[in-house]
Amino acid sequence: MDRNHLKRQVDLMKRSLFDQGYLDEQFIQLEELQDDDNPNFVEEIVTLFFNDSARLLQNIEQALVSVPIDFARLDNYMHQFKGSSSSIGAKRVKNECTRFKEYCTAGNAEGCFRTFVQVKQEHAILRTKLETYFQAYISFMCVFVLVIFALTYICLLFCLYLFSWQDKLDHLGLQEVKLDDYMDEGGSLIIDLYYKYDKAHMIE
Amino acid sequence: MENGFSSPRSESFPAGLRVLVVDDDPTWLKILEKMLKKCAYEVTTCHLAREALKLLRERKDGYDIVISDVNMPDMDGFKLLEHVGLEMDLPVIMMSVDGETSKVMKGVQHGACDYLLKPIRMKELRNIWQHVFRKKIHEIRDIEHENIDIIQMSRNGSDLSDDGHMYCVEDYNSKKRKDFDKNDDKDFSDHSTKKHRVVWSVDLHQKFVKAVNQIGFDKVGPKKILDLMNVPWLTRENVASHLQKYRLYLSRLQKENDLKASFGGIKHSDFPPKDPAASYGHQSSISLNQNDVANGYQFCGSNFIAQDADTKNHEGDLKIVSEMTEIKRALTTDVSDLQKARSSQSFGPSFASLETEESYPAFDSTNPPEFSWSENTETQVKKELKPHPQLEDGYSQLPPHGPKPQIQMNQLQSDPAVTSALSMTGRDISGSIEIKPLFTELKSKHVSHVSPTESAIDTFPVQTKSQLINHQSFEPISTVISSMKPQGFNLSITDLESCQRNLTSSDPNFAPINEDLTVWLKGDYYSMNFGQSIDFIDYDDPGFLAEVPFYLYDPLTADFQCPIDSTTECPIVDQGLFIA
Numbered sequence: 001m002d003r004n005h006l007k008r009q010v011d012l013m014k015r016s017l018f019d020q021g022y023l024d025e026q027f028i029q030l031e032e033l034q035d036d037d038n039p040n041f042v043e044e045i046v047t048l049f050f051n052d053s054a055r056l057l058q059n060i061e062q063a064l065v066s067v068p069i070d071f072a073r074l075d076n077y078m079h080q081f082k083g084s085s086s087s088i089g090a091k092r093v094k095n096e097c098t099r100f101k102e103y104c105t106a107g108n109a110e111g112c113f114r115t116f117v118q119v120k121q122e123h124a125i126l127r128t129k130l131e132t133y134f135q136a137y138i139s140f141m142c143v144f145v146l147v148i149f150a151l152t153y154i155c156l157l158f159c160l161y162l163f164s165w166q167d168k169l170d171h172l173g174l175q176e177v178k179l180d181d182y183m184d185e186g187g188s189l190i191i192d193l194y195y196k197y198d199k200a201h202m203i204e
Numbered sequence: 205m206e207n208g209f210s211s212p213r214s215e216s217f218p219a220g221l222r223v224l225v226v227d228d229d230p231t232w233l234k235i236l237e238k239m240l241k242k243c244a245y246e247v248t249t250c251h252l253a254r255e256a257l258k259l260l261r262e263r264k265d266g267y268d269i270v271i272s273d274v275n276m277p278d279m280d281g282f283k284l285l286e287h288v289g290l291e292m293d294l295p296v297i298m299m300s301v302d303g304e305t306s307k308v309m310k311g312v313q314h315g316a317c318d319y320l321l322k323p324i325r326m327k328e329l330r331n332i333w334q335h336v337f338r339k340k341i342h343e344i345r346d347i348e349h350e351n352i353d354i355i356q357m358s359r360n361g362s363d364l365s366d367d368g369h370m371y372c373v374e375d376y377n378s379k380k381r382k383d384f385d386k387n388d389d390k391d392f393s394d395h396s397t398k399k400h401r402v403v404w405s406v407d408l409h410q411k412f413v414k415a416v417n418q419i420g421f422d423k424v425g426p427k428k429i430l431d432l433m434n435v436p437w438l439t440r441e442n443v444a445s446h447l448q449k450y451r452l453y454l455s456r457l458q459k460e461n462d463l464k465a466s467f468g469g470i471k472h473s474d475f476p477p478k479d480p481a482a483s484y485g486h487q488s489s490i491s492l493n494q495n496d497v498a499n500g501y502q503f504c505g506s507n508f509i510a511q512d513a514d515t516k517n518h519e520g521d522l523k524i525v526s527e528m529t530e531i532k533r534a535l536t537t538d539v540s541d542l543q544k545a546r547s548s549q550s551f552g553p554s555f556a557s558l559e560t561e562e563s564y565p566a567f568d569s570t571n572p573p574e575f576s577w578s579e580n581t582e583t584q585v586k587k588e589l590k591p592h593p594q595l596e597d598g599y600s601q602l603p604p605h606g607p608k609p610q611i612q613m614n615q616l617q618s619d620p621a622v623t624s625a626l627s628m629t630g631r632d633i634s635g636s637i638e639i640k641p642l643f644t645e646l647k648s649k650h651v652s653h654v655s656p657t658e659s660a661i662d663t664f665p666v667q668t669k670s671q672l673i674n675h676q677s678f679e680p681i682s683t684v685i686s687s688m689k690p691q692g693f694n695l696s697i698t699d700l701e702s703c704q705r706n707l708t709s710s711d712p713n714f715a716p717i718n719e720d721l722t723v724w725l726k727g728d729y730y731s732m733n734f735g736q737s738i739d740f741i742d743y744d745d746p747g748f749l750a751e752v753p754f755y756l757y758d759p760l761t762a763d764f765q766c767p768i769d770s771t772t773e774c775p776i777v778d779q780g781l782f783i784a
Contacts, residue, residue, distance in 0.1 A: 026323040033238050033326075041238065049231045079275055080229065083301035086323045087231040 003147050006140035013133045022126055026089030043134050049088045050127055056081040057120060064109075064116060074112065075104045085123075092122045218333030219244040222266065226256040226284065227273040227299070232322070236271070239326050253279035260292050264403040267294060268336045271320075274300040274307065282314045289315040290449055291404045295335040299324060313456070315449075350441035402442040411435065412446060 017023045027042075034041040056077060063074045082097035096119040103111030223245050227233045233249045240247040248267070250256040253276050260267060270288055274281035285296045295317040300307065303321045311319045317335040320328055404412070415432035416424050426444035433443070 029323070029325060030235065033235070033242065038238065045231060045234060048234060052230055076275065079302065083273075083275070083322055084229050084231055086301050087229065087235055089323065 003140070003143050006136065006143055010133070010136045010140050013129075013136055017129060017133065021091050022129060024089040024091040026086065028089075030088065043137075046088055046130055046134070049084060049090075053081060053084055053123065056084060057123065060116065064112060069109050069112075071104050071107055075101060078104060081119075090123075090126055093119065093126060096122050218336070221245045221333050221336065222248070222268045223332070224248045224250065224256060224259065224267045224270045225272075226250045226253055226270065226276070226281075228252070228276045228278075229273070232273070236324070236329070239324070239329050242326065243330050252276070253281070253284045256284065257287060260288060260294070261405065264292070264405070267292075269295050269297065269317075269332055271297045271299060271332070274298050274302070274311070282310060285311070285314045285316055286453065290446070290453070291406070291409065293339075293402070293404070293445075295339050297332060297335065346441055346445060350439070350444070354440065402438065402446075404446060408435070408438075412443070412450075416447075416450070 018027075030042045030045055038044070060074065060077045060081065063070060063077055078097055078100050082094055082101070085093040085097065096115060100112060100115040100119055103115055223240055225233060225236050225240070225247060227236065227249075228251055230251070233251070237247050237249050248259065250259065253272070256270070256272070260270070272281050272284055276284075281298060281300075285298065288294050288296050296315065297318045297320060298311040298316045299320045299322055301322040308319045317339075318332070402408075411433045412429060415429045418432055419425075419428050424447065426440050426447055429447065430438060430440050430443045
């Protein structure tokens with residue numbers, strides 16, 4: 001069934017994200033926090049992260065292009081970003097952040113630039129992947145819901161149909177009686193007609 | 205819980221534990237909130253440290269535990285930790301993505317109950333109630349020890365005055381003990397409500413500091429402090445525990461200052477370029493913060509005096525000087541609380557040098573280090589005529605107020621105020637405010653008679669413009685300060701702010717203008733406005749600093765002239781101020 005297929009797809013996606021090291025245990029923690037009170041908790045958190053991280057990345061970028069580079073400030077911004085990415089379990093992003101911080105403490109501007117490119121890249125990749133994941137998840141959920149709805153709808157229709165047949169049947173019963181009556185009449189009429197015809201024919 | 209704000213904790217402790225979470229990262233804030241709610245705790249979240257402090261001060265006894273992040277933009281997590289520990293005596297848990305041993309050690313040194321590493325697991329949060337419980341038990345034990353001591357003392361009949369205290373303490377404690385005995389963990393909440401937690405409000409702490417200063421730091425003892433403070437409901441063990449914390453605090457500051465001093469002494473002769481200063485800044489910022497806080501703490505008590513002095517205009521140099529010092533200190537505390545310390549770059553060195561008073565190069569050198577400033581001020585002051593004796597008195601008056609090194613530092617800071625202010629980076633406004641007001645005040649006191657030269661006045665507008673940018677940084681400070689301090693302070697703060705603004709932005713070439721500024725500043729103290737943005741521009745020019753003091757001192761050496769016509773400067777100043 002389509003639903004199962006989607007579910008399998010969602011599970012596969014999640015497993016690959018973990019296997020490839022994009023996400024770590026923190027993501028599972030978030031999923032465990034999800035409950036009836038917050039049914040979309042994980043998605044909300046991820047959205048919140050990506051919105052906030054855009055701002056942080058901008059800060060870092062500005063600090064990087066400023067002359068002369070203030071490494072202390074840069075380190076601080078990256079620290080914030082690293083902390084933020086640890087909140088959703090963005091493992092790869094976090095690793096790149098650690099590398100960046102190493103270059104930063106060493107005062108290596110070149111290294112910082114290179115690593116920052118990597119950070120942004122990982123961030124973008126993760127974003128895409130998670131977007132896809134959530135879309136699949138949502139569509140799975142949607143299909144699931146739709147299927148339920150569809151089934152319900154069909155049942156309803158069926159019931160209605162049955163109900164209406166009942167009526168028809170009753171109606172049919174009456175009709176039959178009438179027909180029978182009519183038939184008798186009709187039948188005699190036809191015979192009459194035949195007779196008249198024959199009669200007419202015979203006169204000729 | 206008698207607390208009307210939050211619902212009383214149910215019998216099922218630790219459920220219903222009231223937690224305050226402080227973190228600048230919204231993602232983490234949301235996650236922690238959800239996690240804590242799952243643990244059946246009552247959560248309040250905060251983005252900013254000062255907002256958290258405000259909440260804590262508003263709802264005294266409204267929270268059981270505080271969880272705070274280490275890196276926050278407006279205030280260092282460790283600073284918040286210290287405040288909470290000193291004022292509210294709540295258990296504080298630190299969190300950070302950085303798990304370096306040094307950081308963790310620092311957290312524990314500052315009094316953190318625990319240090320969690322991000323990403324935080326739910327199971328770690330489930331156990332935070334043990335810190336609350338542990339603290340309660342320790343407090344009860346302390347009280348019981350106190351009780352025993354008091355009883356013994358009363359038996360000896362050593363101190364009559366203590367009896368009154370003892371009896372109420374005893375009654376109180378015995379009641380508490382009974383409660384405690386009766387209550388098991390089950391009734392823990394009841395016990396905690398009956399226990400009168402002393403919240404060390406700013407006022408109370410000021411009284412405490414005043415008492416300590418009066419007695420003299422070396423001879424201080426909880427009983428004496430309690431007597432001096434004259435707070436009926438305060439118990440000796442409250443004072444004792446608070447004194448202990450205060451001592452630790454000061455010793456830590458002292459250590460940092462010594463470190464700074466030795467470091468600064470090496471560098472005094474040649475003001476380091478920005479980069480070294482930057483690395484400098486890290487250390488100095490820490491010491492600066494601590495100094496600020498210490499100073500603030502020390503002189504909190506004198507704020508009352510300062511306020512009064514402030515209202516009476518120019519009562520005497522002595523008063524004003526001490527007032528400025530005190531206000532400055534208070535401001536510093538507030539500001540430092542609100543600002544991140546990290547940016548105090550050149551401030552550190554000046555601090556250090558001030559402390560040690562070792563490096564005071566010749567005043568005549570064009571690039572004297574900041575520290576020379578302080579020395580110069582002192583010598584200048586001493587050399588000068590009538591105002592000087594008063595100033596000196598002021599100086600002499602100040603030392604008794606607190607630990608000498610810090611006092612001297614503050615005194616001297618006024619001079620380097622300009623330099624340090626100038627060298628301040630975006631976030632470190634506290635230092636500049638602290639120094640500037642004092643210096644400005646001193647200057648204005650003695651310089652009021654010096655009239656600026658015509659050229660100075662002409663160049664003033666130009667100056668003002670350059671200062672405009674800097675004004676902005678001070679605005680938030682003033683706003684913050686005003687919001688934090690009682691009204692009486694606002695004026696003084698304004699004065700300081702305006703002085704500071706003018707001084708910090710001055711270019712060495714505009715030294716005479718600075719004079720003018722200080723002069724008219726005096727006249728225009730209360731016309732200054734606050735309310736600008738906080739962004740302070742990084743000062744990249746340390747050489748700047750060195751020169752400024754030199755120029756600023758010019759008026760001091762010049763003959764006293766008739767007072768400046770403030771009307772000329774007023775429009776300029778106003779313009780400068782309001783543009784920013």
